[in-house]
Amino acid sequence: MDTNVIIAIVAIVVIAALLLLGGWWFGKSRKKAVDKSVEDAKAKADKRLAQEVQKAETAQEAEEVQEVAAEVPPIASTEEAKAAPAVETPESTGSRIQRLKAKLAKSGNPFGKVLFNILAKDHLSESDWEDVEDTLLLADVGAEASEQLVEELRNDARISGQSDPSEVRKALKDKLLKLVGTDTDRRLNADKEGANKPSVIIMVGVNGTGKTTTAGKLARLFVADGKQVMMGAADTFRAAAADQLETWGAKVGVPVVRSDKDGADPASVAFEASEQAKETHADVLIIDTAGRLQNKANLMDELGKIRRVTEKNLPVDEVLLVLDATTGQNGMAQAKVFAEAIGITGVVLSKLDGSAKGGIVISVQKELGVPVKLVGLGEGPDDLAPFDPEGFVDGILA
Numbered sequence: 132m133d134t135n136v137i138i139a140i141v142a143i144v145v146i147a148a149l150l151l152l153g154g155w156w157f158g159k160s161r162k163k164a165v166d167k168s169v170e171d172a173k174a175k176a177d178k179r180l181a182q183e184v185q186k187a188e189t190a191q192e193a194e195e196v197q198e199v200a201a202e203v204p205p206i207a208s209t210e211e212a213k214a215a216p217a218v219e220t221p222e223s224t225g226s227r228i229q230r231l232k233a234k235l236a237k238s239g240n241p242f243g244k245v246l247f248n249i250l251a252k253d254h255l256s257e258s259d260w261e262d263v264e265d266t267l268l269l270a271d272v273g274a275e276a277s278e279q280l281v282e283e284l285r286n287d288a289r290i291s292g293q294s295d296p297s298e299v300r301k302a303l304k305d306k307l308l309k310l311v312g313t314d315t316d317r318r319l320n321a322d323k324e325g326a327n328k329p330s331v332i333i334m335v336g337v338n339g340t341g342k343t344t345t346a347g348k349l350a351r352l353f354v355a356d357g358k359q360v361m362m363g364a365a366d367t368f369r370a371a372a373a374d375q376l377e378t379w380g381a382k383v384g385v386p387v388v389r390s391d392k393d394g395a396d397p398a399s400v401a402f403e404a405s406e407q408a409k410e411t412h413a414d415v416l417i418i419d420t421a422g423r424l425q426n427k428a429n430l431m432d433e434l435g436k437i438r439r440v441t442e443k444n445l446p447v448d449e450v451l452l453v454l455d456a457t458t459g460q461n462g463m464a465q466a467k468v469f470a471e472a473i474g475i476t477g478v479v480l481s482k483l484d485g486s487a488k489g490g491i492v493i494s495v496q497k498e499l500g501v502p503v504k505l506v507g508l509g510e511g512p513d514d515l516a517p518f519d520p521e522g523f524v525d526g527i528l529a
């Protein structure tokens with residue numbers, strides 16, 4: 132073979148080898164380039180995805196913020212809320228007596244006024260005297276007290292003859308005051324000091340007379356006097372009564388001991404409340420009870436047990452019977468059952484604002500033998516005041 136042919140074959144082999152190497156190299160770089168662009172694309176996609184996610188998260192957050200913002204009161208209300216603290220400051224005792232006196236004068240207790248109009252006549256006939264007696268009976272003064280008052284007034288009229296209106300008013304006021312009782316001790320026994328604290332008050336009465344409301348109002352009255360109060364919701368018969376009491380308590384920062392179980396043993400609530408009141412050094416403990424019992428024996432059992440278990444911890448200082456003034460003499464029979472069941476130390480005459488039967492103050496004291504200590508003159512939170520005979524008689528004669 133000649134040399135030229137050999138050189139040509141070698142050259143072809145070299146060129147073919149070079150071509151193969153170039154192809155491999157080109158393929159490899161191309162793959163690299165494709166991989167890079169895939170990676171770039173992937174990175175780009177990830178970045179977009181991340182941006183989308185961020186956008187979505189921001190939108191969701193914005194939505195949540197909007198939702199929360201909708202629940203938060205606008206700035207003006209927040210300011211208002213700051214101005215009016217969540218815990219209320221009840222009206223002071225002095226100022227509520229004044230306000231309630233004025234309310235009494237405007238309320239449906241006109242029997243004093245009716246009496247005065249009859250008695251201020253020049254000559255009183257037999258039928259006028261009958262009207263005087265009827266007025267007293269209608270106002271629930273009671274038969275015995277009415278008869279006594281008419282007799283005294285007739286005697287006065289016989290002695291003094293013709294009636295001068297101002298004298299008649301004065302004589303009537305004095306006699307009514309005497310019947311109501313000016314020197315009776317009407318203070319609530321709720322001022323125990325130091326180790327003897329707290330004073331314990333149990334509220335009793337027929338259902339619907341206003342026990343729970345009165346317990347709440349009473350707590351406010353004590354808070355207004357600077358006392359530390361606790362309440363016990365032993366009215367487990369009506370589940371809403373405990374909620375009602377809690378609402379009253381929350382407004383003036385008074386804790387309420389209650390059971391979460393419907394129909395729980397009222398005595399155990401009273402026991403727990405007395406224990407907690409003692410531990411927390413409260414000044415006063417007010418225990419609300421239920422008034423709904425089928426018969427006298429059950430009532431005796433329940434109230435007696437409440438009293439007994441409470442007294443394991445603390446002596447009971449007051450048992451207040453809440454009596455609805457609008458039921459007048461009708462409520463008296465039931466009131467007597469409560470008095471027998473637990474023994475009462477005072478009466479709260481509720482709803483005197485809606486009653487023309489203010490005379491019930493006189494008859495209730497006579498029949499139950501305990502003083503009216505407090506009166507309720509409305510549904511407002513501070514519409515409860517210590518009973519003030521002068522203010523009461525002035526009110527009914529106004």
Ligand SMILES: Nc1nc2c(ncn2[C@@H]2O[C@H](COP(=O)(O)OP(=O)(O)OP(=O)(O)O)[C@@H](O)[C@H]2O)c(=O)[nH]1
Binds near residue numbers: 338420482506
């Ligand atoms: N007008 C007026 N309403 C009053 C007064 N005291 C209470 N009430 C209203 O009487 C109603 C009954 O009051 P409650 O306190 O629920 O009576 P309760 O005795 O606890 O009733 P029970 O839990 O069912 O035994 C409520 O609507 C009170 O707002 C008052 O002095 N005047």
